[in-house]
Amino acid sequence: MNANLVAPTPSAYTYPLLVKQLLVNALSLHGDQEISYRGEMRYSFHEFxxxxxxxxxxxxxxxxxxGTTVAVMDWDSHRYLESYFGIPMMGATLFTVNVRLSPQQILYTLNDSDAEIVLVHADFLPVLEQIKAGLKGVLQIVVMADGQDAPATPLPLAGEYETLMAQASPDFKFGDFDEQTKAATFYTTGTTGDPKGVSYSHRDIVLHALVASTSLCAQREGQRLHREDVYMPITPMFHVLAWGLPYVAVLLGLKTVLPGRYVPEALLKLRQSEQVTFSHCVPTILQMLLTASQEDPPDLSGWKMIIGGSALSPVLCEAALARGMDVFAGYGMSETGPIVSLAQLPPGFAARDPQEEVRRRCSPGRPVPLVDLRVVDEEMRDMPRDGRGQGEIVLRAPFLTQSYFKKPEASEELWAGGYLHTQDIAVMTPQGFVQIVDRIKxxxxxxxxxxxxxxxxxLIAEVPGVQECAVVGVRDEKWGERPMAFVVRKAGMELDSTAICARLLEHVDSKRISKYAVPEADRIAFVSEIPKTSVGKINKKVLREQSL
Incomplete structure (x- = not known):
């Protein structure tokens, strides 16, 4: 035996890092804390x-x-939160199904994940009915109908969720097992090929919750989380385990509000009635919330919100700050847990330079504890931390996914050289702030x-009259590629391509951008909406296809 190893006495408890351990302190100290579903159903952590x-x-x-895989197809509900814990705690694997994928993609993920049981909201029964002939391993289907009778369906149902819960014992014994046991899986979609399965172990989830809470709670003021906060996720709970933050909320004993289906007016009403103070979402949702609250402005002051999924624009950030919100960006991907950096401001930073404060809030920020974040060239050499040297972000952390499910070649590509490759091009400042330049593609x-x-x-988003925009590269015989912009006008505003080109040329004169960054007037398309992915990101693949 290696004498340098710590040898526990036979009676010592080695405390595996299992999801159930996140409940220990929460139940002991915060058992009376409340979980609310749409403001209509409430129960305590003890009842949870x-x-x-x-x-x-x-x-x-x-x-x-x-080892059984249990799939969940639901809106953001108390049932989903119960699944986050109950399924992995019994040693089974939680599969959070992306209900916004096409029926054929959902079929692929259910089959590829080896799902045997599906918990499905009544709203999504038609999807299962459509793909039932292709399902290979699903043995049981439980419908979730908010306590109502199960709707008529040709699917063979094992029962209704609340009815089965009422008949079951609350005294299930959750034992110990290896902390590397797969706790949760979901699928991430790329621009090509089938969706890829991403899995996390119990150890991954617990360490991510500890790291995220450490960073969020470390701030003295601003961009922080504390035990008196009221938490409401506005990132779908099927997406990267809602960025891991429901686990953080339970760990810290926070009042938790589950909003159900996302309707801006309903979210704003819950924010007010439940006194929500902490949320997270993609920029599109933030824009919807600000737009929906313009005519009868509710008080949004004190609402802290992490923005991720795609870049937070300075214009959107300023609009939220003007309403009293404390918005700041977070950075990560499906494969990273996901949070690896947060745009938390150093003490006193805001007082020095308001414009720089907005830029910092919109950046990915600085790495959270235990994250080794490097910006490297093609030979894996570190780029200088001068805010100019561009390279790819590569990562090491104790909670990153270790592989894609059943895809060894893609897994090796992801981890080439022993670091997880993000495909994001960035620069890093001397203070450790990261700024994404673009995706490699x-x-x-x-x-x-x-x-x-x-x-x-x-820069286009700063032009008066612009509601939203996206820029992609399109083929050009002379220059190889040229930028093309897709722009959504604000309601009732007049705006043409000449005004956009003129504003961009001002930035060329000030040396902020190259003249090659300015789209030609006929390559600025005004559209009613910009296509989004299933998780609310701008779908540049579709935009490139539209520009052909």
Whole structure:
């Protein structure tokens, strides 16, 4: 035996890092804390633990065992939060199904994940009915109908969620097992090929929750989280485990509000009635909330919100700050847990330079604890931390996914050289702030120069009358590529391509951007909306296809 290893005495408890451990302190100190579903259903953390036990008992009666994959298709509900805990705690694997994928993609993910049990909201039964002939391994289907009778369906149902819960025992014994056991899986969609399965172990989830809470709670003021906050996710709970933050909220014993389906007016009403103070969402949702609240402005002051999924523009950031919101960006991807950096401002930073404050809030920020974030060239050499040297972000952290499910070649590509490759091009400042320049696939090479689509989008967004915009590279015989902009006008505003070109040329004169970054007037298209992916990101693949 290695004498340098710590040898526990036979009676010592080695405390595996399991999802159930996130409940220990929460139940002991915050058992009376509240979980609310749409403001219509409420119960305490103690009752939450009872319902987790009932869920595990009900699933066990349906045949779920250690290693069984249980899929969930639901809106953001108390049932989803119960699934986040109850399914992995019994040793099974939680599969959060992206309900916004096409039926054929959902079929692919259900089959590829080896799902045996599906918990499905009544709203999504038609999807399962459409693909039922192609389902290979699904043995049991439980419908979630908010306590109502299960709707008529040709699918063979094992029962209704609340009915099965009422019949099940809350006293399920959650034992110990290896912390590397797969706790959760979901699928990420790229521009080509089938969706890729991303999995996280119990250890990954617990360490991510600890790291995220450490960083969020470390700030003295601003861009922070504390035990008196009221938490409401506005990132779909099928998306990267809602960025891991529901686990953080339970760990810290926060009042948690589950909003159901996202309707801006309903979210604003819940924000007010439940006194929500902390949320997270993609920029599109933030824009919807600000737009929906313009005519009868509710008080949004004190609402802290992490923005991720795609770049937070300075214009949108300023609009939210003007309403009293404390918005700041977070950075990560499906494969990173996801949070690896947060745009938290150093003490006193805001007082020095308001414009620089906005830029920092919109940046990915600085790495959170335990994250080794490097910006490297093609030979994996570190770029200088001078705010100018561009390279790819590569990562190491104790909670990153270790591989794609059943895709060894893609997994090796992801982890080439022992670092997780993000495909994001960035620069880093001497203070450790990261600034994304672009995705590798989205950088525009024109006139022998590299143009950042993200930077051009940000500048166009500053033009009066612009509601939203996206920029992609399109083929050009002379220059190889040229930027093309898709612009959504604000309601009732007049705006033409000449005004946009004129504003961009001002930035050329000030040396902020190259002349090659300015789209020609006939390559500025005004559209009613910009296509989004299933998680609310701008779908540049579709835009490139439209520009052909």
């Amino acid at each position: 633990r009872h319902r987790i036990g009932r869920l595990a008992s009900a699933l066990s009666a349906l045949g779920a065992r250690h 989205d950088v525009i090479k024109t006139g022998g120069e590299w143009v950042s689509s993200i930077e051009v989008e940000g």
